[in-house]
Amino acid sequence: MESLLIANRGEIARRIIRTAKTLGIRTIAVYSEADQSLPFVREADEAIAIGPSPTRESYLSQERILEAARKTDAAAIHPGYGFLSENAEFAEAVEKAGLVWVGAPPAAIRAMGLKDAAKELMQAAGVPVTPGYLGPDQSEARLMAEADAIDYPVLIKAVAGGGGKGMRRVDRPQDFAELLASCRREASASFGDDRVLIERYIANPRHIEVQVFADQHGNCVHLFERDCSLQRRHQKVIEEAPAPGLDAATRAAICDAAVKAARAVNYVGAGTIEFIADASQGLHPDRIWFMEMNTRLQVEHPVTEAISGEDLVLWQLKVASGEPLPKSQDEITMKGWALEARLYAENPAAGYLPSTGRLEHLKLPRTVRVDSGVEQGDEITAFYDPMIAKIIAHGPNRDAALSKLAAACAGIEVWPVRSNAGLLARIAAAPDFRAARIDTGFLDRHGETLVAKVPDQTAIDRVATVLSQTPGDDPWSALSGFRIAGPSDSRVRLRIDSHLYWGQARPELETTTAKIAETTVLFDTGNAWSIGLPLASEIEADHGAGDGAILSPMPGLVISVDVAEGDLVTKGDRLLTVEAMKMEHTLRAPFDGIVGKLQVSPGTRVSENQLVVTVVMGEE
Structure with a gap:
């Protein structure tokens, strides 16, 4: 083949371009409005716009991709993965157009x-x-009966599913109907097909x-x-x-x-x-x-x-x-042995919510293979998968490869977009993971210890060390100094993100900081923290749920509202569901109370931290 159109984006588009060029094949990229400045567009021999940012108007539009192939005289189409890569109708349309289908x-x-x-x-x-149920009867009653026959826990899986979407684990019969409905909604939105199958849930699955x-x-x-x-x-x-x-x-x-x-x-x-x-x-x-x-x-x-x-x-x-x-x-x-870690734009400390925005600062490792679709200065949008890069380590054995991966992930720096780099570094260094005591429930069991929801004391002391070394305008602004009696006090009151801490300045600690816009950021084993000195009048914020203000944790679309104003709710009750990046996120009542003002309805687009509903503490 002399020319190849890549019907995909990001890191896989760059990956295909890299190999095609070694064969002397002319490469053609297609891109949406959101992607016009990304590296894969520049690296292709030719690039052509195919529409607005939403996938259905660009990367999922068969007509626009085939028209791009005609305009650029492409000889073949490579679909990458995702999007149209497993669409039989598109594959047939490519072949009918006289093009080679690389799939x-x-x-x-x-x-x-x-x-x-x-x-x-x-x-x-x-x-x-x-073992499971694959039959055509899709009634709730039949599916529930089959689940009962298999015995709980069971998995509900979208017939047309993939990539983890359209899949729900059900542990109790009383949860079946709710999770079936949620699974069907997600399957319909992602695949246009809400049919499901039921199969046995394996307790210790690999x-x-x-x-x-x-x-x-x-x-x-x-x-x-x-x-x-x-x-x-x-x-x-x-x-x-x-x-x-x-x-x-x-x-x-x-x-x-x-x-x-x-x-x-x-x-x-x-x-x-x-x-x-x-x-x-x-x-x-x-x-x-x-x-x-x-x-x-x-x-x-x-x-x-x-x-x-x-x-x-x-x-x-x-x-x-x-x-x-x-x-x-x-x-x-x-x-040898190889491992790949997926670096995502997400916040593990906030329930793995997607993180969007401009990559003002991005440092990826040079010691291992890195497949990335973005560079510093690029934008992570809500339109596509939030992957930043794939980090691939290879060694003569598993221990060597794991050590390389842990070190590589610990050195990653991402800001202000949040990432899971710190989590990846901790996983690669975790004793149970290194001992291969793993199954698909590993993160559920170890998440509390692997996710850095707040900085550990070493990270706090690193911040104290940095701030104590920053000279003030006069001796009275010094953060530490001598005492008339006793050793000098090297404790520092400091702010990390939005919380206040006491840290101990320790000159022997190595620190890595960067000044990004007006923010000083500490990078610590893959984690990133904004740091600074508290204002004199500042009091540590109380971030409890006592005020009952429910905020959307990310930008997205409200797909269901399950309560009305004045309803009585108990802690954990579902209030509404927001969809972002084709994943559903349920917001629940933080305590027993009464639903106050509803700010949204189904179909409302919300931004991060937007107030969506309030819950008022009921009188005893």
């Missing part, structure tokens, strides 16, 4: 695109699947997936497995290859099953077969079941590239051009 065959996309049909197909092919590749000549291979068990709300946070604790026999069984699954749908191109494993008694072939197939390249493909030494985008382009696979199965080897 899975439309028939395979259809076969594996619906979870219920895919599981039935895998059963027929002899691939073990998770999420293991196998990278498969097939060509147009009947060849099909695997490039080993990845472990994606470290998740939050069913979205991956850290992935690694190979999977820890997987012996050779179990690896052979799961990889052979993956190849069998790909052959069952006459697959071509890059794909991933995802399995769920019950790890309560270790990893064994008879306790691993097929979950779904992703008919595209995965976000976490760099860890497979690291251990195999192969360029998977290069393989995609060769296969799409009609060439056979670059290597046979016995020529594919595994070397």
Whole structure:
């Protein structure tokens, strides 16, 4: 192929451009209004605007992308991942237009695109699947009856779902109806299909997936497995290859099953077969079941590239051009260990709420591979996935790779957009994670210790050290000094973000600060804190919920209001739901009381910290 249009954005667009240029292929980027200044637009040989920022008017518009291909004389289209990458109709439209589709065959996309049909197909092919209900009866009563038969806890999963969206765990029968409705709303908004299936919830699950590749000549291979068990709300946070604790026999069984699954749908191109494993008694072939197939390249493909030494985008382009696979199965080897951490624009200390804004300061590591879609000065918007970068560390063994990853994440600096860099650094250094005592509930169990909701004493002392070294205009403004009797007092009263602390100046502490606009920021093991001296009249704010003012934690759309003014509510009752970045966030009553003034209704767009409703403490 001579030219390639990339129907995607951000880091995956840059990744595809990088490989295509090594082959001498002319690259064409498409971009929305929000993305016009991003690096991938500049790095492509040609770039063309395809519409406004909302995805349905740009990256999800088949017509606009095909028109861009016609205008630029593109010979092929690479869909990346997400957006239209698993849309069979778009794949057919690309081929009908006489263009090369760098992706899975439309028939395979259809076969594996619906979870219920895919599981039935895998059963027929002899691939073990998770027990559950896949039937056509979608009534609430039938689904609840099937959940009761499977026994709780169960998972409700959107038939057309993916990426953790349209999935709810239900622990009690009395919660089923509410979570089913929420799952259906999210599935309809994300996939245009609100049908669901029910399956057994595995108590100690490991999420293991196998990278498969097939060509147009009947060849099909695997490039080993990845472990994606470290998740939050069913979205991956850290992935690694190979999977820890997987012996050779179990690896052979799961990889052979993956190849069998790909052959069952006459697959071509890059794909991933995802399995769920019950790890309560270790990893064994008879306790691993097929979950779904992703008919595209995965976000976490760099860890497979690291251990195999192969360029998977290069393989995609060769296969799409009609060439056979670059290597046979016995020529594919595994070397070392690799981990990938997803750096997100989000605030773990505030329930992982998305964070938007301009990246006034951005420092990413240089010691490991970094795949990023943005640079310092770029904008993180509410229109797209909030990923800033992927941090990929490779070493001769797991311990070495983990140490590299921990150090790399600890050195990340992001401001004023909040990020999860500090969380990633803590995970990579956590004893249980280093010992591979992991499953998909790891963050639920360890979140309180891994998320830095307030700075620890060492961080406070770092701030005190910085501030104590800042000279004042006169000796009376000094923050520390001598005493007539006794040692000098090196304690410092200081502000970190919006809270006041006492810190101890300790000259031996290393500190990293930056002056960004009018704010001094301390960067500490991936965390970022605004620091300064308190005003003389300042009193530490009381951030309790006693005032009953409920603020929207992020910009988004109110999709449901579940109370009316004057309603009696108890602590924890759902008040309303805000949707941001296709994820639902429920706001609940902070205490027993009465609903006061409602400031919003369904369909209202809200900004961060906007007052949406008040709850008044009831009289005893």
